[in-house]
Amino acid sequence: MTHVQSMLATHPRASSVSNMQALTACIEACFECAQVCTSCADACLGEGGHLAHLVRCIRLNLDCADVCSATGRVLSRLTEPTSSVLKSQLEACQAACKACGDECEMHARDMDMKHCAVCMESCRRCEAACQALLSSMAA
Amino acid sequence: MTHVQSMLATHPRASSVSNMQALTACIEACFECAQVCTSCADACLGEGGHLAHLVRCIRLNLDCADVCSATGRVLSRLTEPTSSVLKSQLEACQAACKACGDECEMHARDMDMKHCAVCMESCRRCEAACQALLSSMAA
Amino acid sequence: MTHVQSMLATHPRASSVSNMQALTACIEACFECAQVCTSCADACLGEGGHLAHLVRCIRLNLDCADVCSATGRVLSRLTEPTSSVLKSQLEACQAACKACGDECEMHARDMDMKHCAVCMESCRRCEAACQALLSSMAA
Amino acid sequence: MTHVQSMLATHPRASSVSNMQALTACIEACFECAQVCTSCADACLGEGGHLAHLVRCIRLNLDCADVCSATGRVLSRLTEPTSSVLKSQLEACQAACKACGDECEMHARDMDMKHCAVCMESCRRCEAACQALLSSMAA
Numbered sequence: 001m002t003h004v005q006s007m008l009a010t011h012p013r014a015s016s017v018s019n020m021q022a023l024t025a026c027i028e029a030c031f032e033c034a035q036v037c038t039s040c041a042d043a044c045l046g047e048g049g050h051l052a053h054l055v056r057c058i059r060l061n062l063d064c065a066d067v068c069s070a071t072g073r074v075l076s077r078l079t080e081p082t083s084s085v086l087k088s089q090l091e092a093c094q095a096a097c098k099a100c101g102d103e104c105e106m107h108a109r110d111m112d113m114k115h116c117a118v119c120m121e122s123c124r125r126c127e128a129a130c131q132a133l134l135s136s137m138a139a
Numbered sequence: 140m141t142h143v144q145s146m147l148a149t150h151p152r153a154s155s156v157s158n159m160q161a162l163t164a165c166i167e168a169c170f171e172c173a174q175v176c177t178s179c180a181d182a183c184l185g186e187g188g189h190l191a192h193l194v195r196c197i198r199l200n201l202d203c204a205d206v207c208s209a210t211g212r213v214l215s216r217l218t219e220p221t222s223s224v225l226k227s228q229l230e231a232c233q234a235a236c237k238a239c240g241d242e243c244e245m246h247a248r249d250m251d252m253k254h255c256a257v258c259m260e261s262c263r264r265c266e267a268a269c270q271a272l273l274s275s276m277a278a
Numbered sequence: 279m280t281h282v283q284s285m286l287a288t289h290p291r292a293s294s295v296s297n298m299q300a301l302t303a304c305i306e307a308c309f310e311c312a313q314v315c316t317s318c319a320d321a322c323l324g325e326g327g328h329l330a331h332l333v334r335c336i337r338l339n340l341d342c343a344d345v346c347s348a349t350g351r352v353l354s355r356l357t358e359p360t361s362s363v364l365k366s367q368l369e370a371c372q373a374a375c376k377a378c379g380d381e382c383e384m385h386a387r388d389m390d391m392k393h394c395a396v397c398m399e400s401c402r403r404c405e406a407a408c409q410a411l412l413s414s415m416a417a
Numbered sequence: 418m419t420h421v422q423s424m425l426a427t428h429p430r431a432s433s434v435s436n437m438q439a440l441t442a443c444i445e446a447c448f449e450c451a452q453v454c455t456s457c458a459d460a461c462l463g464e465g466g467h468l469a470h471l472v473r474c475i476r477l478n479l480d481c482a483d484v485c486s487a488t489g490r491v492l493s494r495l496t497e498p499t500s501s502v503l504k505s506q507l508e509a510c511q512a513a514c515k516a517c518g519d520e521c522e523m524h525a526r527d528m529d530m531k532h533c534a535v536c537m538e539s540c541r542r543c544e545a546a547c548q549a550l551l552s553s554m555a556a
Contacts, residue, residue: 003310003313003314003396004313006396007313007318007396007397008317010321010392010393010395010396011320011321011393012324012325012393013321013324031309031312031313032281034309035281035282035309035350036285038350038354038355039285039286039289039354039355040285041479042354042476043285043288043289043290043356043357045357045475045476046289046291046356046357046358046472047290048469051472052468055219056219059218059219059220059459059462060221062212062216062458062459063212063213063221063224065351066208066209066213067209067213067224067228069205069347070206070208070209072313072316073201073202073316074202074205076313076320077198077201077202077316077317077320078320079194079198079321079324080195080198080199082199082202082238084234084237085202085206085231085235085238088227088230088233088234088235089206089231089234089235092224092227092228092231094227095226095228096224096227096228099224114288115289115290118281118284118285118288119285122281142449142453142539143452143456146452146453146457146460146535146536147456149460149532149534150456150459150463151460151463151465151532152463166452170448170451170452174424174444174448174489175420175424177489177490177493177494178421178424178428178493178494179424180340181428181493181494181495181496182427182429182430182495184336184496185333185429185497190330190333191326191329194324194329198320201320201340212455212482215455216459217459217463218459218460218462218463219463253427254424254429256427257420257423257427258424333496333497337494337497337498338497338499338502341490341491341494341502344486344487344490344491345487345506347487348483348486348487351479351480351483352483352484355479357476358472358473358476358477359476360477362512363477363480363484363509363512363513363516365512366505366508366509366511366512366513367484367509367512369505369508369509370502370505370508370509373505374502374505374506376501377501377502
């Protein structure tokens, strides 16, 4: 069991959650993406001669780290949930991951930036996890 | 000048911002609301015999603090903005402030919780500032 | 490879890091502990009749989540590090994890709070990882 | 009254605080410095031809924003405080503000970076507020 799974399994309100698998995956993806984007912003900042081409990437990395951190925290709470808050934050997280993932994909492909390739994968995974959780909430 | 105004006025990309007044107000409202909601969650937690009635309020305070913090950071960045990220995060912030403001309003009115009255005002102000900024972006 | 390892391995300044194993473990522990403490605060909040006994635990969970989040972000940056900042934040993280771990241990033992047992383990692991990283930096 | 003052004045545990003035000033300084440092990192990122000289400044801005955010949140909590956590986080905040303030001072002086001049002032104010609060706690 991951630590996210252990915490959800021991939570007194766990039985109220109908989509535990999608929720677990999304919390894990948000915390992972927050770390990866923080690290990618800093890796871009350390790229010396390429730095001028990575300004937009750094900015989107920082936004995505902040949005994923907030989303991961909101999702980690099961007590007295409010669906308007959860849904709109999940949509914001999807948008941030999409924008950052697209930018990183470009640098991974055109400039062979390997940290951007790792970051793109985390962003894509988090975007998909948000979409899957949103779908399970609509159902 | 507030510190938010001083930073925006000295930013190299300031001339690209067409709605500076709405942006300034929204950044200030987000950081204020993040502090106020963090404090209201803790004030509720210290309410002794009333605590059981404040569980939903604490949860919404914590969500609103996290969402406002992320929104205030994203808005503080002027370099290479992406409107899909800004707009969806502003909508999430509106939703979090609406839910928290409604809950605090109830406790301010029915239980005379004075910290909830202060928090309600910050949430209403931040919700309105997000709405005004969104309107100015659509224009 | 974990995502933290992948990001560190592709970072342009990776070769400047002499204690990569301790750094990796500490970043992973900080992000884990931030999630676990956020979740434990919310689990405590959902404990109904036991809530009054968990006020101090919730407060320490929230502090520990905030301190671990900040520490995990600072540690994720390899570009132009400043050792006074790193060391003092690691010491603060140790203190927050110690206080939260001690409180959770008590509730795990005396009230059989299973989320506190999981949280205690994350806090102990993070405290030890901070200590190990500090030791490797002094060397 | 500022919003920080209003929240502290209505907090059920306010009477337990002996150094309210120092606490209020420090919370305000932490949230201000978190916003200012987030903004300065982004302003530096938008400086075009000067960007290569501002790498260390951006990194310290980001660290200082994260550390001040965490410190401001921890300080905003009055319920069941733990002095080891407060003190060590205040010391970490002092160190982050000192390092960031020194770096910004250099760019304000040598490169006439006006956002760095504003940021230096916020960092100095926050560093002093942390020192004053620490002194009041030792007393």
